[in-house]
Amino acid sequence: MSERNGVKPLDRTDVRRHEFRLSVLVASMAIVGTLIGSVCGGVFTLLNTSNQVEAAVNQSSNEFLRTQRQQIYSELLTAANEVRITSGSVSVAFDRFDGTDLLTMIVDVLGPLPRQNIVLGSKFTAVELIGSEPVVESARRMVVEYFAGSETIGWLSTDFATDDVVAADALAASQQQFADHFQAGISAQEDFLTAVRNELGIPEHGDLP
Numbered sequence: 711m712s713e714r715n716g717v718k719p720l721d722r723t724d725v726r727r728h729e730f731r732l733s734v735l736v737a738s739m740a741i742v743g744t745l746i747g748s749v750c751g752g753v754f755t756l757l758n759t760s761n762q763v764e765a766a767v768n769q770s771s772n773e774f775l776r777t778q779r780q781q782i783y784s785e786l787l788t789a790a791n792e793v794r795i796t797s798g799s800v801s802v803a804f805d806r807f808d809g810t811d812l813l814t815m816i817v818d819v820l821g822p823l824p825r826q827n828i829v830l831g832s833k834f835t836a837v838e839l840i841g842s843e844p845v846v847e848s849a850r851r852m853v854v855e856y857f858a859g860s861e862t863i864g865w866l867s868t869d870f871a872t873d874d875v876v877a878a879d880a881l882a883a884s885q886q887q888f889a890d891h892f893q894a895g896i897s898a899q900e901d902f903l904t905a906v907r908n909e910l911g912i913p914e915h916g917d918l919p
Contacts, residue, residue: 776910779840783906786833786849790899793826793856797892800863804885820863827860844905852898859891 796819803819834853838846862884906912 780910782836782840786837789830789833790852793830796823796826797859823860827857842909845909848898848902848905852895852902855891855895855898859888862887
């Protein structure tokens with residue numbers, strides 16, 4: 711009937727060939743989809759891994775910086791405490807000094823101060839390189855005030871080192887200047903300690919750095 715109407719019937723070979731091509735196309739699309747999914751999954755995994763590695767590196771770097779700062783701040787604080795103790799002894803000696811035996815007082819009380827100031831200055835240099843601005847600013851004020859206090863009594867170990875007689879007004883003026891710088895240094899040291907606690911996240915009554 712089909713042949714009468716001029717319509718050629720489909721060859722079974724053509725049908726099978728068509729079906730084969732269709733199955734190959736479907737299979738190829740499935741393979742391509744799988745490959746795309748694998749590639750995308752690999753990219754997402756790579757990005758996630760990269761972010762994790764970066765976060766781990768940043769955390770390790772921050773922990774290293776915190777450890778270094780804690781050590782350097784502790785060293786500066788130790789040096790400052792030594793100067794503070796010696797300066798306190800100087801202040802007490804001033805109160806008890808009656809104008810005689812000046813050389814003995816200089817040797818016994820002021821002797822350690824120059825070396826302690828050198829150590830304090832070197833420790834501050836390290837803080838200045840690694841510390842945050844609030845910590846460095848308060849540390850600088852502390853060092854400046856302690857150094858200035860030492861300078862106000864420096865004349866005791868130079869001009870009057872071999873003289874047992876010191877003018878009362880000169881001694882009183884130097885004593886007051888020293889006391890002012892000494893107290894300002896103590897105040898700056900407290901500010902430094904507060905800044906360190908804030909930066910390192912140490913509670914007010916927790917362990918000092």
